[in-house]
Amino acid sequence: DTGVSQDPRHKITKRGQNVTFRCDPISEHNRLYWYRQTLGQGPEFLTYFQNEAQLEKSRLLSDRFSAERPKGSFSTLEIQRTEQGDSAMYLCASSGLVGPNYGYTFGSGTRLTVV
Amino acid sequence: GQQLNQSPQSMFIQEGEDVSMNCTSSSIFNTWLWYKQDPGEGPVLLIALYKAGELTSNGRLTAQFGITRKDSFLNISASIPSDVGIYFCAGQLGNTGKLIFGQGTTLQVKP
Numbered sequence: 001d002t003g004v005s006q007d008p009r010h011k012i013t014k015r016g017q018n019v020t021f022r023c024d025p026i027s028e029h030n031r032l033y034w035y036r037q038t039l040g041q042g043p044e045f046l047t048y049f050q051n052e053a054q055l056e057k058s059r060l061l062s063d064r065f066s067a068e069r070p071k072g073s074f075s076t077l078e079i080q081r082t083e084q085g086d087s088a089m090y091l092c093a094s095s096g097l098v099g100p101n102y103g104y105t106f107g108s109g110t111r112l113t114v115v
Numbered sequence: 116g117q118q119l120n121q122s123p124q125s126m127f128i129q130e131g132e133d134v135s136m137n138c139t140s141s142s143i144f145n146t147w148l149w150y151k152q153d154p155g156e157g158p159v160l161l162i163a164l165y166k167a168g169e170l171t172s173n174g175r176l177t178a179q180f181g182i183t184r185k186d187s188f189l190n191i192s193a194s195i196p197s198d199v200g201i202y203f204c205a206g207q208l209g210n211t212g213k214l215i216f217g218q219g220t221t222l223q224v225k226p
Contacts, residue, residue: 004157006157031212033212033213033214040219042119042203042205042216042217042218042219043203043216044216045213045215048211048212048213050212055211056211056213091158093157102146102163103160104160104163105160106150106157106158106159106160108156108157109156109157111155
């Protein structure tokens with residue numbers, strides 16, 4: 001297993017366009033998380049899945065954002081009608097359940113620039 | 116909302132020196148994690164702490180989970196140039212897996 005994989009690494013889009021990002025977690029991890037990170041700040045939680053169930057969504061996740069994990073494996077994060085304020089690094093992470101096998105691992109992120 | 120106060124905000128040290136950084140919170144956390152992030156990359160897990168009072172080492176890194184469960188520190192001994200980066204603490208509330216991150220400590224090492 002090569003860790004958490006995110007695609008694309010970079011995305012430049014025009015304001016108003018829709019974008020979709022993909023995350024492939026570590027295969028034995030049943031939890032998958034999305035975070036957003038702006039320059040000079042720590043990552044901020046957006047949402048997480050346990051298997052295919054989306055269990056929590058942050059207030060940061062407006063109606064224009066939707067995340068799915070249809071078969072409990074990979075996940076997608078879609079942003080509709082992008083705004084300049086959406087420009088950020090979008091990070092995906094996966095983990096086992098809490099404990100010695102937690103292994104909370106982040107991907108390299110997708111850098112979104114909205115112009 | 117929950118906040119983690121991480122200090123110092125930045126450090127500029129000489130190669131070979133020891134480094135210490137810490138995080139405090141008004142909330143009790145079940146797990147503390149320490150990450151290092153290089154520019155343009157995702158955070159890389161350094162140390163995970165699961166029990167109050169736990170002291171864990173990973174090479175030149177040592178971290179402790181505070182007894183009150185509201186704080187943690189990370190020490191780096193004998194710093195080297197590749198230690199340069201941003202270090203983040205993160206605390207986990209309850210059993211949700213959701214992490215709250217500190218603001219980061221930027222470390223620069225002068226050869």
